[in-house]
Amino acid sequence: MAKYNNHILVCGGTGCRASRGEEIVANLKQAVADNSLEDQIQVVRTGCFGFCEKGPIVKMIPDNTFYVHVTPEDAGEIISEHLVKGRKVNRLLYIDPETSEHISDSRHMEFYKKQIRIALRNCGFINPENIDEYVARDGYAALGKVLSEMTPEEAIKIIKDSGLRGRGGGGFPTGLKWEITNKVKGDVKYVVCNADEGDPGAFMDRSILEGDPHSVLEAMAICGYCIGGSHGLIYIRAEYPLAIQRLKIAIDQARSLGVLGKDIFGTGFSFDVELRYGAGAFVCGEETALIHSMEGLRGEPTVKPPFPSVSGYKGKPTNVNNVETFANIPVIINKGSDWFSSIGTEKSKGTKVFALAGKINNVGLIEVPMGITLREVIFDIGGGIKDGKKFKSVQTGGPSGGCLTEKHLDIPIDYDSLLACGSMMGSGGMIVMDEDDCMVSVAKFYLDFTVEESCGKCAPCRIGNKRLYEILDKITKGNATEEDLGILRNLANVIKDTSLCGLGQTSPNPVLSTMDNFMHEYLAHVKDGKCPAGQCKDLMMYVIDPVACVGCTLCARVCPVDAISGDKKQPHIIDTSICIKCGACMAKCKFNAISIQ
């Protein structure tokens, strides 16, 4: 096998590929060939590095130089300068926003300093389309160990002792789930991997599947052995073509290697995995809805119990875990439960992957130990708020999480603390909002999503969320009364209390948490007819200051609806009944005479 002196790792995640990542790979290979360095330099397409804000990313091994915002045109220079001449390409280095210094080694970047990568251990490190690299990183060793040296009960005990909890949102102890499914009698049992990542802006699971598909396959096989099942199903959304492609390659390779299929490791244990495609319904992330969808039925949940552990896919005992949960399993088996449980907090062990998004400098995918504070995540890892604006709120837990404020910044991130302050862990979405965001509009935005994604089975979710949205809409338009706020809160509570599945039981969270934490904004809309953040168009009024206005007529000429009148050299007036609040006049005024009230 060829041995290279240099590896060039190019991010092959969906985000970087969209920014011409494939061309970067091609150009780098071409440049390597042009310099006759093929026998020394290997160009590797890996999974996501997480620092998506700075993508496409190219990492030089062995000196760990981390190039950001790389374009295909930079490929020649990277090879000729960095590799031939040994000079770093400074303009492609990351610049520390605090010190303005170039940082070449990613380990010295604030973004990576506080991260611990367990689930993402192989993402951005190995070529996901090459099982050899996975095996070289102890791949399938955990499966081999479990099959050759342990009983299912012993393996389950390790998972139980590790304290791993479901990473899909619910936080149910994984080992316990396996144990329950193990104990249910059944000749046929199923292992299902929930890869129906539906939170807007979240891509934890996608990154794992794109960057390290084998870790999930290995964990599913381990799970199969533990529960006594030999059929694995991955329910993945069809909108993840790259993850699907990499999974298909991985499954083929694993079968060829004999770590999937019949008589694995000569132990007589058989396990194989099939893919099932989801059509992108958010509710199909709920395990009973997911199972119905896989069965070819309408994707809607059923009341639990019975839990899938007892009666799941085709009525058989079924263990459903999410991608990130599975990705943790092989390492836990290899390194032991003590190692894993030493990370995190008392009740939430290990790490959690979050997708950082919103008004934050370092948008991307991070993996941090449980118990880290929101402040560390947002300000240290995330690099603080964009454009020097003021932090207002952070929403965790996807569309049905709650909006937390400044006062929550120092709580440790774990399942129970987040729940206690009105939000939730969810699958790991984290959206940061700044002073320009209107919290009523934010709540409305999330409700818009849940209204769209409700399956329609139960009345509170089907109709209630729609009504929540309508009331919020009324508030943002300035048509609501204080009585409406009472109706809104009661309705939100009833939906939470009576809905059939997790979707409806959590969808009012954005409303309730913003009402709890930002009541003054609601009241400003309702009582004063004002949107403090200046976001609600219907509550804005463009006004001309008669003192500052010199009567240049520019605004009147630019107004598309002729809402501005006035004589030359006389102060102009905006007819607010005609004004469509496009803002063209304000942009045009040279005398700062037009303002929003």
Added chain:
Amino acid sequence: MAKVKTLDDLKRMREGLQSKISLREKSDHPEKIVQIKVSMATCGIASGAKETMTYLIEELDNRAVEAVVTQTGCMGYCHSEPTIEVHVPGTDPVVYGDVDIKKAEEIITKHIIGGELVDGIIPAAYKTPNEHRNEK
């Protein structure tokens, strides 16, 4: 692809494959292993830095020394090319000049494996660890 039949098969396979990504593993925690930087500017390359580097990589690997060899730009010692910097964990980095293959072999045997400095350190005023200790 041959199927793995036992856990031992897998372990053997892994051993064979590990060198494939060991470079990446090493670069992940370079402070824990021997780091060697080879000056690879025009002057260095002209003086045989490339050959030295290839030798270092292969020989360290043969002797199973956990090390990472990287190229770097001109160190400014154009008179003594090829120059390399050797950094053994827990000690200060040392720069050697005029490192041909023979010298490289000596550095590996004596310095990296044996733990004692060898001749050829630049600048000439460099103090050996013993001298450091004496000062303290």
Added chain:
Amino acid sequence: MDIVKLNIDNKAVVVEKGTTLLEAAKSVGVNIPTLCHMKMHDLNVENNPGGCRICVVEVEGRRNLAPACKTECTQDMSVNTHSLRVVNARRTVMELILSDHPAECLTCVKNGKCELQSMAQNLGIREIPFAGEQSHYKTDRSPAIIRDMDKCIMCRRCEMACNVLQTVGCLSAINRGFESVVAPAFEMDLEKSTCTYCGQCVAVCPTGALSEVDNTRKVIAALVDPSKTVIVQTAPAVRAALGEEFGMEPGTLVTGKMASALKKLGFDKVFDTDFAADLTIMEEGTELLNRLQKHLNGDKDVKLPILTSCCPGWVNFFESNFPDLLDVPSTAKSPQQMFGAIAKSYLADKMGIKRQDMVVVSIMPCLAKKYEASRPEFAVDGNPDVDLSISTRELAQMIKGANINFMELSDEEFDNPMGESTGAGVIFANTGGVIEAAVRSAYELHTKKKLEKLEFEALRGFEGIRSAEVDFDGLPINIGIAHGLGNARKLLEDVEAGKSHYHAIEIMACPGGCIGGGGQPYHHGDIGILKKRAAAIYREDEGKAIRKSHENPFIIKLYKEFLGEPGSELAHKLLHTHYFDKKNKVEIKND
């Protein structure tokens, strides 16, 4: 049997393990309101999607309220069914449901019979705090059933009836969230779907979302038209259920009152479909004996078993689902159509009127009969044999609308000649009745011996699929019976696979047979009502002087004067039909 002890509203309750909170509460007299839930005991079907969330209760130690219909009792559970939290939630959910429901109660077909209406009343909903968008759908008018989905509350009962009970697979939920609605695939019209018009969806719908096509106005128009002679036929099942619409006990026979009411309504002749049922037995029984004889003689071309064909829902079902078996069912028309064909030929001649001037109205427990009457093959030059078919419910509506005090009516007789019937014709209403009637005649015609006991208990009952062996004087005849299309499908799949060993099979689309038809008074899930109706039908049979079709004097006269022999050329022309392959009738058009 495992026992669970729990506490509901401070009452100690002991139930069997697996009992739901809803059932447990009921056992101690606590009626938790429900909307979507419907358990039809003897049919082994239950609709409990847990979707309406009206039945939520507070269970100590649980974070959220629990749906009583879907929550199993556990040991030492403590339940409060009417805490402030529960009452508030229940009312709010009801307000939500009503906020997406048209407030058209006064003109709604279900006014006074609507479960949503009475629930709103029980919960004391006076105003709806939510003013928002309401769902709007195109009203879908098929020949038998109207879907007004604006009134749908997504209880999914129709879906259960269509898929689980009947296995027709026509209705299912489509779209998501607020837009979700129960509809045929691709929101096609019912008429373009595989709907059999069995009407079981209408029978279980709690609101006015699903209803029958209302023909009463057209009937009244015919009655007041002096140029028309309007004659009416009433199906056997109607007399055992019509009384319920007037507050009478289920199972009360109102044959005489019904005849009286029809005469008061102004029908020129009040006849009985039972007469045509006897005629059906003559044709179908003869066909059975012929096929049987040929089979016994070793004729390989003859198809057995013979399947009954008097149920139009069933005919629609096999045309769509079992087109390979089109030559297996009897070619005999249904009693409704035999009646129409004889009325507009033999009777019209006798009365000296043209068929165009005769209007044949049928009172049916069935919605599929509306469609059957409209089939083009049952018309002569565009003039249908049966002009208008109305349901039991529609007849009740007409009687009420005409200010007839039904309860005070004295019994009257049907008119002749087509009002005379036998007990065999009456039992057509019950599952197993058609085949029992056929056996009564076929036995005597085949063996030339007199039956000692007319009641074939083995053919009666409520089991979904039944089989019995009848001894035809040494010749064992195997009979299969199925009611409900789901059961029919099972039986048919056996026939298709060649596994069936039956000589004759009776199939009725609706549970219980015609007494459980889609046009009958609403049973609201109480299947005990169907059993009472069935018992009434058997009582009517017992009270009849003549109980075998071939002994009906007017049937004998009809053959003598007009038809000749059963199976004669004229009988074939008027009383037999053929079937169509409708497997691929569903067309999907891309707009």
